Amino acid sequence: AQSVAQPEDQVNVAEGNPLTVKCTYSVSGNPYLFWYVQYPNRGLQFLLKYITGDNLVKGSYGFEAEFNKSQTSFHLKKPSALVSDSALYFCAVRDWGGGFKTIFGAGTRLFVKA
Amino acid sequence: GAGVSQSPRYKVAKRGQDVALRCDPISGHVSLFWYQQALGQGPEFLTYFQNEAQLDKSGLPSDRFFAERPEGSVSTLKIQRTQQEDSAVYLCASSPEDRGNQPQHFGDGTRLSIL
Numbered sequence: 001a002q003s004v005a006q007p008e009d010q011v012n013v014a015e016g017n018p019l020t021v022k023c024t025y026s027v028s029g030n031p032y033l034f035w036y037v038q039y040p041n042r043g044l045q046f047l048l049k050y051i052t053g054d055n056l057v058k059g060s061y062g063f064e065a066e067f068n069k070s071q072t073s074f075h076l077k078k079p080s081a082l083v084s085d086s087a088l089y090f091c092a093v094r095d096w097g098g099g100f101k102t103i104f105g106a107g108t109r110l111f112v113k114a
Numbered sequence: 115g116a117g118v119s120q121s122p123r124y125k126v127a128k129r130g131q132d133v134a135l136r137c138d139p140i141s142g143h144v145s146l147f148w149y150q151q152a153l154g155q156g157p158e159f160l161t162y163f164q165n166e167a168q169l170d171k172s173g174l175p176s177d178r179f180f181a182e183r184p185e186g187s188v189s190t191l192k193i194q195r196t197q198q199e200d201s202a203v204y205l206c207a208s209s210p211e212d213r214g215n216q217p218q219h220f221g222d223g224t225r226l227s228i229l
Contacts, residue, residue: 043220104156
């Protein structure tokens with residue numbers, strides 16, 4: 001069965017510092033991995049995805065994520081946080097092997113302090 | 115270029131009433147998903163359409179939940195005899211093709227409150 005874990009409910013970081021939001025996953029086959037961001041009272045917005053190829057993927061708003069197959073992780077990173085990055089972040093996985101279900105983590109709230 | 119549109123944005127109903135939630139996906143998008151998002155949680159998959167065909171409804175919590183997409187565009191999620199545990203935000207998402215590597219485009223959701 002597919003699953004996604006985001007071990008931190010909240011991440012606090014000072015503006016200008018690097019940030020990391022952690023995600024680990026479990027699938028029976030090869031994964032498609034995604035990061036989405038959600039602002040209050042809004043739907044989710046796509047940030048980036050890993051399908052295949054380079055383990056480091058770059059996405060919107062300066063975010064990037066590193067796929068680590070041995071650790072089954074897909075951590076979201078940004079070199080320099082902005083106050084406007086404060087939001088709720090979701091990691092999601094879909095199994096290559098078929099099926100249409102995308103599994104989302106419980107979310108991590110990022111708080112960037114000025 | 116309109117995004118995914120959901121209506122109503124807010125719905126309050128009394129326990130036992132039926133409700134219908136509408137989703138207008140991005141024009142031409144083949145895939146359409148419905149999710150339920152409880153407070154403080156991630157979205158939980160409910161059902162998936164490829165054009166008008168409902169290919170996966172494994173996430174629907176009970177037979178009170180029903181979804182349709184009769185012409186392969188607009189979709190409606192119907193909940194019959196609502197219960198308090200149905201209170202949640204219902205999100206609709208669409209993507210251009212039925213390939214698992216496509217990101218999903220989400221609407222802003224319908225917040226359903228059952229009194």
